[in-house]
Amino acid sequence: MARLSDASLDDLRARRPVADVAGRWVSLRRSGGKLIGPCPICSDDRQSRTAGRFEVDGERWVCAVCCDGGDVIRLVEKVQGLDFRAAVAWLGGAEVLDPEEERRRQEERERKRARRERAAAIFREKERERLFRLWQGATPIRGTAAEEYLRLRGLEPPPEGRLRAAREMPYFHGEEPDPRRPGKMRQRVIYTGPAMLAGIIGPDWRFAGLHITWVDPSRPKGKALIVDPETGEVLKVKKVRGSKRGGHIHLAGPFGPDARPTRIIRGEGIETVLSVRKALVAQGADLGATVFQSSVDLGNLGGLHAGTVPHPTLTQVDRAGRARPVLVPGPMPDMSQPGIPVHDSVTDLVQLGDGDSERFLTECALKRGAARYAREGRTIRNAWAPAGADFNDLLEGVAG
Numbered sequence: 001m002a003r004l005s006d007a008s009l010d011d012l013r014a015r016r017p018v019a020d021v022a023g024r025w026v027s028l029r030r031s032g033g034k035l036i037g038p039c040p041i042c043s044d045d046r047q048s049r050t051a052g053r054f055e056v057d058g059e060r061w062v063c064a065v066c067c068d069g070g071d072v073i074r075l076v077e078k079v080q081g082l083d084f085r086a087a088v089a090w091l092g093g094a095e096v097l098d099p100e101e102e103r104r105r106q107e108e109r110e111r112k113r114a115r116r117e118r119a120a121a122i123f124r125e126k127e128r129e130r131l132f133r134l135w136q137g138a139t140p141i142r143g144t145a146a147e148e149y150l151r152l153r154g155l156e157p158p159p160e161g162r163l164r165a166a167r168e169m170p171y172f173h174g175e176e177p178d179p180r181r182p183g184k185m186r187q188r189v190i191y192t193g194p195a196m197l198a199g200i201i202g203p204d205w206r207f208a209g210l211h212i213t214w215v216d217p218s219r220p221k222g223k224a225l226i227v228d229p230e231t232g233e234v235l236k237v238k239k240v241r242g243s244k245r246g247g248h249i250h251l252a253g254p255f256g257p258d259a260r261p262t263r264i265i266r267g268e269g270i271e272t273v274l275s276v277r278k279a280l281v282a283q284g285a286d287l288g289a290t291v292f293q294s295s296v297d298l299g300n301l302g303g304l305h306a307g308t309v310p311h312p313t314l315t316q317v318d319r320a321g322r323a324r325p326v327l328v329p330g331p332m333p334d335m336s337q338p339g340i341p342v343h344d345s346v347t348d349l350v351q352l353g354d355g356d357s358e359r360f361l362t363e364c365a366l367k368r369g370a371a372r373y374a375r376e377g378r379t380i381r382n383a384w385a386p387a388g389a390d391f392n393d394l395l396e397g398v399a400g
């Protein structure tokens with residue numbers, strides 16, 4: 001086969017939109033300016049209506065669990081276990097075009113792409129501003145249902161107002177016809193109730209989004225019960241709006257690009273990190289120069305990876321009926337992509353591994369973090385909660 005020109009590959013990508021191709025395997029739904037849903041590579045439940053790890057934005061896809069992403073060709077490579085040329089053939093093959101036609105199509109694609117990117121950038125910035133107003137309008141956490149939720153988990157709200165509360169937070173799920181715009185759909189609100197809010201700080205230190213936990217202190221663990229009205233499925237009570245890539249939630253300690261902390265204690269979940277902070281406070285530790293932060297998700301703990309590795313035990317069946325190891329984000333970081341910033345002054349980075357997250361994925365994320373943030377004079381340590389428990393469960397065990 002002749003070398004495929006960039007233009008003919010772009011043409012293939014335009015003819016086989018990633019959303020349509022992914023839609024053969026998983027059910028995607030609209031969320032903000034993107035499509036989200038289960039991941040055709042790593043999700044067990046491909047019809048799940050709650051999964052949001054997989055996102056399609058224009059011609060690109062990304063999975064927060066695989067920590068992988070790319071164009072439609074890469075998606076087919078990963079899902080079908082094919083090499084590049086086989087994936088191109090699977091998609092129907094790239095046409096060989098005469099140079100004139102190639103240029104014409106190229107220009108048309110560029111125009112469309114530029115228009116789409118402008119629209120997406122405007123949408124993202126509007127959503128960011130909307131979320132920032134929500135954050136600014138939220139109440140301090142003291143005396144709210146969100147504080148009760150933390151206390152039910154044996155935790156205390158962090159100082160300095162890093163977590164806030166909303167009394168009536170809408171929970172969007174699925175779509176419904178928009179009465180004001182005939183023929184159009186809008187996001188559907190299926191629940192409204194009190195929530196704990198945390199601001200997500202982007203890799204550039206700007207406000208990037210909002211982490212939301214719906215709470216109900218009348219329930220045993222304080223989490224709201226939110227049920228899909230159609231399927232009866234119990235939905236996750238935590239959501240992120242806006243952008244979370246390379247983002248973190250600052251919970252306590254010196255803050256901002258100009259701060260000079262000496263230690264960062266970083267874990268995936270807000271509750272996990274607050275549990276460790278509580279234990280250290282109880283021991284009388286000097287925490288004046290210690291930052292406590294959540295990485296929002298597991299992928300962010302180590303940032304984007306520079307290559308996948310086979311999972312030691314998980315397998316999936318390929319087209320030929322052979323069991324092959326599932327490829328997961330490996331231990332090497334992609335240093336061209338920004339991660340959560342770590343100050344030059346930090347000499348001690350403590351990464352928390354939750355025992356209730358998948359062990360191998362977590363180990364790879366911690367190794368990526370260790371490689372990403374390594375420098376002379378800095379120690380990077382991992383602290384593990386025992387298998388099957390996160391730090392918050394441990395603390396509750398001690399308290400009980």
Ligand SMILES: [Zn+2]
Nearest residue numbers: 039042063066
């Ligand atoms: Zn995935």
